Amino acid sequence: MAAEILDGKAIAGEIRQEVAADVQAFTASGAPAPCLAAVLVGEDPASQVYVRNKSRACEKAGIEGRTHRLPADAGQDALLGLVAELNADPNVNGILVQLPLPSLKDEAGQAMYDEREVLDAVDPLKDVDAFSPVNVGLLMQGRPRFLPCTPHGIVQLLLRTGHLCSGKNVCVVGRSDIVGKPMAMMLAQKNGSCGPEVANATVTLAHSRTADLAAVCRSAEILIAAVGRPKMITADMVRPGAVVIDVGINRVDDRLVGDVDFDAVAEVAAAITPVPGGVGPLTIAMLLHNTVMAAKLQSGR
Numbered sequence: 001m002a003a004e005i006l007d008g009k010a011i012a013g014e015i016r017q018e019v020a021a022d023v024q025a026f027t028a029s030g031a032p033a034p035c036l037a038a039v040l041v042g043e044d045p046a047s048q049v050y051v052r053n054k055s056r057a058c059e060k061a062g063i064e065g066r067t068h069r070l071p072a073d074a075g076q077d078a079l080l081g082l083v084a085e086l087n088a089d090p091n092v093n094g095i096l097v098q099l100p101l102p103s104l105k106d107e108a109g110q111a112m113y114d115e116r117e118v119l120d121a122v123d124p125l126k127d128v129d130a131f132s133p134v135n136v137g138l139l140m141q142g143r144p145r146f147l148p149c150t151p152h153g154i155v156q157l158l159l160r161t162g163h164l165c166s167g168k169n170v171c172v173v174g175r176s177d178i179v180g181k182p183m184a185m186m187l188a189q190k191n192g193s194c195g196p197e198v199a200n201a202t203v204t205l206a207h208s209r210t211a212d213l214a215a216v217c218r219s220a221e222i223l224i225a226a227v228g229r230p231k232m233i234t235a236d237m238v239r240p241g242a243v244v245i246d247v248g249i250n251r252v253d254d255r256l257v258g259d260v261d262f263d264a265v266a267e268v269a270a271a272i273t274p275v276p277g278g279v280g281p282l283t284i285a286m287l288l289h290n291t292v293m294a295a296k297l298q299s300g301r
Helices: 008-028 045-061 076-088 115-121 133-140 149-160 180-188 213-218 280-299
Strands: 035-041 064-070 094-097 169-173 202-206 222-225 243-246 250-252 255-257
Touching: 008 045, 008 149, 008 280, 035 045, 035 076, 035 280, 045 064, 045 280, 064 076, 076 094, 076 115, 094 280, 133 180, 149 180, 149 243, 149 280, 169 180, 169 213, 180 202, 202 213
Parallel strands: 035 064, 035 094, 169 202, 169 222, 222 243
Antiparallel strands: 250 255
16 A cells, blocks of 8 residues: 655645744734845855745745855855854844855865854854754753754654654664754653654664664654665665655756655555655745744844
8 A cells, every 4th residue: 555645845835824924923013024044155056946945935924035145265254254244133033054065175275164163153043943052952951942944844744744753663864963863852852842742752863874774764663764865765674654754855867866765665654755845845944933933032022
């Protein structure tokens, strides 16, 4: 029996409508529209498309979207200077530095950009991506200010499709700071700080070097693939009846494919996300949600 297809695009649409209503109520109280400033360094085509999509989403939700562009060779000091200006601007509520930064080297052969230093420089109250060490630490302690956008989108997808995590065995494949690690932290919380239905999962954080990865994956009732390798998760790695969330977006022969072998796994799983149209749209929706939260926190409303 073919798996249920979890429509992330439709759920993202629901969330964006909720955000728009929230913005309307916020501005009706006399507050200015929330403002999200995106910083784009260089001319990476994928990054340009992503920032453009974010700008359109902001406009539809009633959020002011600003895009600040720097040339690829602007350098670390120029980028940090721009971040400092945005930190100090009271009209900017959220700051997003589009990654990856250009992988250029200076005349001495040193990398021109240090992504970690840039992300650390963003004011934690404006860190709507939740990459700041302050916000990561708060999440670890179970008292998050903002939830990271992609993991939060996955949580919303599971909740709104009735696939609850509490008491389940969950395997997250991939240990990135953006998805894997925060995803595992959110699902393992014991106090429901990320939502009562999200807490109390038994979480395994696996990766490409996990011994007998297939067996570890097969133990999971909910399997989240975020490793960045096309079709790495095959049908023999999936427990029959599992829920499979595919975070990967990989370009292969001019096609976008996920980290999961979709056609084969869909014959084994109970539910699965497509690529595209699964997790991706939810990331932007949760970014809008965090921007409104940031505006409220900064205004004291």
